[in-house]
Amino acid sequence: MTSSTHPAWCVVGRGAEGRTALVDLDARGERLSSLEVGPAELASVVSRREAEARPRWVWSDTPTWYARLLAAGVTVSRCHDLRLIHAILRHSQLVRDGGAIRDAWDTPIDQPPEDRSAGATLFDLDASSARTGGVPHDIEAALAELAHHRVAIDGAEDRGRLRLLVAAESAGALIAAELHAAGIPWDVAEHDRILAASLGPRPSPGQTPPQMAQTAAEVRTALGDPQLSIDSPPRLLRALHRAEIDVESTSQWELASYDHPAIEPLLRYKKQSRLLTANGWAWIDEWVHEGRYRPVYVPGGVVTGRWASSGGGALQIPRQLRPALRADDGWRLVSADVAQLEPRVLAAMSGDRAMATAGAGKDLYSGIVDAGIVATRQEAKVGVLGALYGGTTGDSGRVVPRLRQNFPDAMRLVDGAAATGERGGTVSTWLGRSSPAPEAAWTQNQTSANLPDAVPGEQERARRSARDRGRFTRNFVVQGTAAEWALSWLAALRLALAGFDPVPGTDAAHASGPVFARRAHLAFFLHDEVIVHAPAAQADAAADAIRAAAEAAGSLLFPGSPVDFPLDLTITERSPAK
DNA sequence: ACACGGAGCGCG
DNA sequence: AAAGCGCGCTCCGTGT
Numbered sequence: 022m023t024s025s026t027h028p029a030w031c032v033v034g035r036g037a038e039g040r041t042a043l044v045d046l047d048a049r050g051e052r053l054s055s056l057e058v059g060p061a062e063l064a065s066v067v068s069r070r071e072a073e074a075r076p077r078w079v080w081s082d083t084p085t086w087y088a089r090l091l092a093a094g095v096t097v098s099r100c101h102d103l104r105l106i107h108a109i110l111r112h113s114q115l116v117r118d119g120g121a122i123r124d125a126w127d128t129p130i131d132q133p134p135e136d137r138s139a140g141a142t143l144f145d146l147d148a149s150s151a152r153t154g155g156v157p158h159d160i161e162a163a164l165a166e167l168a169h170h171r172v173a174i175d176g177a178e179d180r181g182r183l184r185l186l187v188a189a190e191s192a193g194a195l196i197a198a199e200l201h202a203a204g205i206p207w208d209v210a211e212h213d214r215i216l217a218a219s220l221g222p223r224p225s226p227g228q229t230p231p232q233m234a235q236t237a238a239e240v241r242t243a244l245g246d247p248q249l250s251i252d253s254p255p256r257l258l259r260a261l262h263r264a265e266i267d268v269e270s271t272s273q274w275e276l277a278s279y280d281h282p283a284i285e286p287l288l289r290y291k292k293q294s295r296l297l298t299a300n301g302w303a304w305i306d307e308w309v310h311e312g313r314y315r316p317v318y319v320p321g322g323v324v325t326g327r328w329a330s331s332g333g334g335a336l337q338i339p340r341q342l343r344p345a346l347r348a349d350d351g352w353r354l355v356s357a358d359v360a361q362l363e364p365r366v367l368a369a370m371s372g373d374r375a376m377a378t379a380g381a382g383k384d385l386y387s388g389i390v391d392a393g394i395v396a397t398r399q400e401a402k403v404g405v406l407g408a409l410y411g412g413t414t415g416d417s418g419r420v421v422p423r424l425r426q427n428f429p430d431a432m433r434l435v436d437g438a439a440a441t442g443e444r445g446g447t448v449s450t451w452l453g454r455s456s457p458a459p460e461a462a463w464t465q466n467q468t469s470a471n472l473p474d475a476v477p478g479e480q481e482r483a484r485r486s487a488r489d490r491g492r493f494t495r496n497f498v499v500q501g502t503a504a505e506w507a508l509s510w511l512a513a514l515r516l517a518l519a520g521f522d523p524v525p526g527t528d529a530a531h532a533s534g535p536v537f538a539r540r541a542h543l544a545f546f547l548h549d550e551v552i553v554h555a556p557a558a559q560a561d562a563a564a565d566a567i568r569a570a571a572e573a574a575g576s577l578l579f580p581g582s583p584v585d586f587p588l589d590l591t592i593t594e595r596s597p598a599k
Numbered sequence: 600a601c602a603c604g605g606a607g608c609g610c611g
Numbered sequence: 612a613a614a615g616c617g618c619g620c621t622c623c624g625t626g627t
Contacts, residue, residue, distance in 0.1 A: 337610040410615035496616040548611045
């Protein structure tokens with residue numbers, strides 16, 4: 022039964038006997054109508070409703086539900102991810118009545134849902150739920166939880182901001198699923214060339230690549246230890262000491278400062294070893310199929326609101342391998358990253374005019390030099406990072422006081438966040454994502470260290486852990502707000518690209534699957550960087566859309582702010598090595 | 600046999 | 612030039 026009133030929300034959940042229930046709600050949350058469909062009908066029903074009414078789809082968990090729709094070629098434009106939004110509302114300082122948020126939806130942040138898109142059994146929800154720490158998928162549970170969310174949001178201290186956050190987080194969930202479905206176009210032959218250039222040709226399984234074996238031999242000779250196991254840090258450290266290289270660790274930055282014939286081949290070996298184990302031939306075999314690398318993106322996977330990833334280390338692809346990202350024939354990669362996103366976000370949220378001016382229309386670090394605050398760009402960069410991360414020593418410790426003098430509003434904001442954290446308090450991002458409370462043991466240690474009978478070592482330990490927490494909360498407000506900016510950017514960009522026309526597919530890879538694979542679409546996201554995979558004819562328009570979305574994100578989060586967010590943007594067939 | 604923490608290194 | 616934030620992954624070594 023369909024209502025003549027267009028639903029504002031459509032709640033999806035498990036119904037009776039393995040069927041899926043869809044419940045339409047009006048804008049006030051009143052039930053308009055409901056129906057149940059079988060597994061085979063779900064995608065077509067969703068597709069029809071999306072075309073008719075474009076409701077906000079409400080479901081327990083986006084990967085669980087949306088992967089199936091994408092596999093059937095169906096996309097939706099908006100959703101409300103109950104699991105992700107629960108996690109935000111549960112801790113947000115903006116929410117006054119948190120009691121309405123039920124514990125049943127708590128999922129540990131370090132235990133996100135697994136990838137259910139590949140070969141997931143349709144309606145295998147019990148298995149999924151068992152793995153995800155028990156997010157309920159039933160329709161009644163979803164309806165009840167949504168009602169709690171509405172109460173929490175409507176009664177919040179700053180509804181507008183929280184609503185932006187809720188919408189952005191949910192849009193991110195859709196985008197993450199779509200990024201996985203689209204995959205990163207990956208040139209296996211180029212990847213193999215890069216490996217061969219560094220390691221030599223691919224060896225048979227279990228064998229060390231020839232050039233790497235050669236490097237290892239050079240290291241052993243230089244250290245006078247023909248049996249040395251270089252991969253064992255303790256043994257390597259002892260061998261270094263025997264060769265009178267007095268390092269405290271085997272890390273490359275420390276080794277680099279020593280002059281000894283073993284150092285150069287050892288550093289080369291470490292690079293080779295890293296490349297082989299992290300992104301070698303085994304990585305290609307496991308992660309690249311039919312010209313696509315499909316990482317699992319995990320929205321909300323980081324406490325600050327940044328995304329995490331799982332599978333193949335998508336967010337740590339070495340620059341060395343960037344040329345392996347290659348557009349399909351007749352397509353382009355439109356790559357864009359924001360110049361100095363975090364300091365710009367800090368300037369905007371603190372309303373620091375001087376900092377906004379330093380970054381206006383150009384490189385923020387050069388702007389700080391031009392303002393006469395520091396002498397070199399490098400000094401500016403180290404100082405700003407020190408301000409964001411809480412650096413106290415070295416160059417950063419020397420520069421930060423000058424920044425405090427010239428950017429008082431910005432520094433007051435991060436210094437305040439640090440002070441709150443040191444006291445055990447909670448801080449929040451611009452849109453209202455709040456930092457986790459300290460663990461009970463932390464608070465207890467702080468308290469007992471202040472008692473008269475506390476031993477000096479205990480006091481020092483407590484002070485150090487208070488400073489540790491202060492650096493975390495200092496960075497939380499900036500990193501978390503930057504993540505909100507990036508989500509808003511992505512969401513605006515996705516909306517714009519959805520308006521592009523599909524182009525006739527000449528390549529089999531584009532002929533099936535979701536419609537977005539046949540027009541310009543997002544292919545990669547990394548904190549402050551996006552790559553759009555676009556038909557050549559749409560590349561310029563995609564670039565314009567990326568720029569417009571950055572403008573939109575800035576004015577959405579910081580209306581009237583003078584802070585701008587300039588992009589470095591390139592249109593290429595192959596991702597530049599940088 | 601497996602779990603887990605630390606070291607080390609890649610990314611922002 | 613590795614101080615200071617957030618991650619994932621692989622390896623080793625140790626503990627069970």
